[in-house]
Structures are given as structure tokens and as C-alpha cells.
Amino acid sequence: MRPIVGIIMGSDSDFQVMKEASDMLNYFQIPHEVTIVSAHRTPDRLFNYAKEAKDKGIRVIIAGAGGSAHLPGMTAALTSLPVIGVPVKSNALSGIDSLYSIVQMPSGVPVATVAINGARNAGILAAQILAVSNEKLYCSLEEYKKELEDLVMKKAEDLEKDGCGK
Numbered sequence: 001m002r003p004i005v006g007i008i009m010g011s012d013s014d015f016q017v018m019k020e021a022s023d024m025l026n027y028f029q030i031p032h033e034v035t036i037v038s039a040h041r042t043p044d045r046l047f048n049y050a051k052e053a054k055d056k057g058i059r060v061i062i063a064g065a066g067g068s069a070h071l072p073g074m075t076a077a078l079t080s081l082p083v084i085g086v087p088v089k090s091n092a093l094s095g096i097d098s099l100y101s102i103v104q105m106p107s108g109v110p111v112a113t114v115a116i117n118g119a120r121n122a123g124i125l126a127a128q129i130l131a132v133s134n135e136k137l138y139c140s141l142e143e144y145k146k147e148l149e150d151l152v153m154k155k156a157e158d159l160e161k162d163g164c165g166k
Contacts, residue, residue: 002057005032005126008049008075010065012036014088017117018064021086024123028140030130033058039070046071050078060126063111064119066090069101072111082129084122085111 005025009018018034025032037046053061061079063072064086072085087098095116103113114121124141131138 001031003031003033004057004059004130005030006049006053006058006061007032007034008037008061008063008071009034009088010036010038010040010067010069010071014064014066017088018062018086018119021062021064021119021123021126024120025126027144028123028127028137030127030137037063037071037075039065039074040068046074047078050075053079054081060084060129062086062119062122062126064088064122065102066095066098067092069098072102072113073105073109076105076109076111083111084125085113086119086122087113087116089117 007018007021007025009015015034022032022034035049036042037049039046050061058081060082061075062084063075065071066088067090069085069087072083076083085102087095087102089095090098099113099116102111105111112125114125124144127137127141131141
């Protein structure tokens with residue numbers, strides 16, 4: 001099946017973070033592709049990826065980057081597909097630089113931005129965007145959220161039963 005979500009990252013060092021987006025897309029059985037596209041080192045590749053994504057069947061792009069983190073914004077500048085930015089924690093400024101770079105987009109070039117290293121939420125958000133026109137996927141998301149609720153309720157029950165610090 002052709003991928004409908006593209007996961008791109010600026011470097012292979014971002015893979016451990018971005019894998020969580022892929023894991024969530026796998027959970028929801030959403031076909032996707034994962035590749036490296038550096039805004040600074042491979043600008044032609046970035047341009048081609050963003051311009052050709054829709055024609056390849058991509059419907060949402062998840063772009064993760066650290067440091068100056070131009071990949072999500074430049075991708076959004078080149079396509080009208082929804083782009084979800086994942087700021088990847090950097091060594092120098094703990095990801096704050098990446099977060100600011102992604103979230104401070106100029107008017108007219110939006111990038112939905114998740115938390116630093118929040119690729120898991122990026123995968124869920126991509127699923128939610130796609131679920132707008134896919135009832136089966138919407139139901140899967142409803143089930144997932146119910147599972148999260150059940151997990152929290154079980155933990156609360158266990159804590160209350162065992163007593164905190166007793």
C-alpha cells in the first residue's frame with residue numbers, strides 16, 4: 001500500500017525520536033515512509049520531497065529536526081499539505097532552540113508543533129488529521145483514547161487501594 005504519511009528528519013541521529021511517530025502510525029495501520037531530508041545539506045532533496053509528496057499520495061508530513069530546525073518550516077513553505085513539526089532535543093540548548101525555530105513560523109506558513117521529542121504525539125495527530133475522512137480510523141482513535149483512560153483509572157485504583165506511602 002502506498003504511504004500516506006511521510007516522516008522526514010534532518011539526520012539519522014533524529015531517528016530514535018522519530019521512530020515513535022512511525023510506531024504510532026504502525027499501531028493505527030497507517031502506511032507511511034521514513035527518510036532523511038536535510039534542509040541545509042540537501043536543499044534540492046527537500047524541495048523535491050515537498051513538491052512531489054502530494055502526487056506520491058502523501059497526505060500529512062511529519063518533520064523532525066534539531067538545532068536550527070528549518071526542516072518543518074521549509075517543508076511547509078513548499079507544500080500545502082499539513083506539516084507537523086517535531087523539535088528534537090539538541091545538546092546545546094536542550095531542544096528549546098528547535099522548538100522556537102519550528103513554532104515561530106510567519107503568518108501564512110503554519111506548522112503544527114508538538115513538544116520537544118514529541119514524535120509519538122505527532123503520529124497520533126497525523127492519524128487524527130486523516131481520521132476526519134476515515135471513519136474506521138476515527139473509531140480506532142476512539143478505542144485508543146479509551147485504552148488510555150482505562151490505564152489511568154487502573155493506576156488510580158491501584159494507588160488508592162494500596163495507599164500512597166503506607
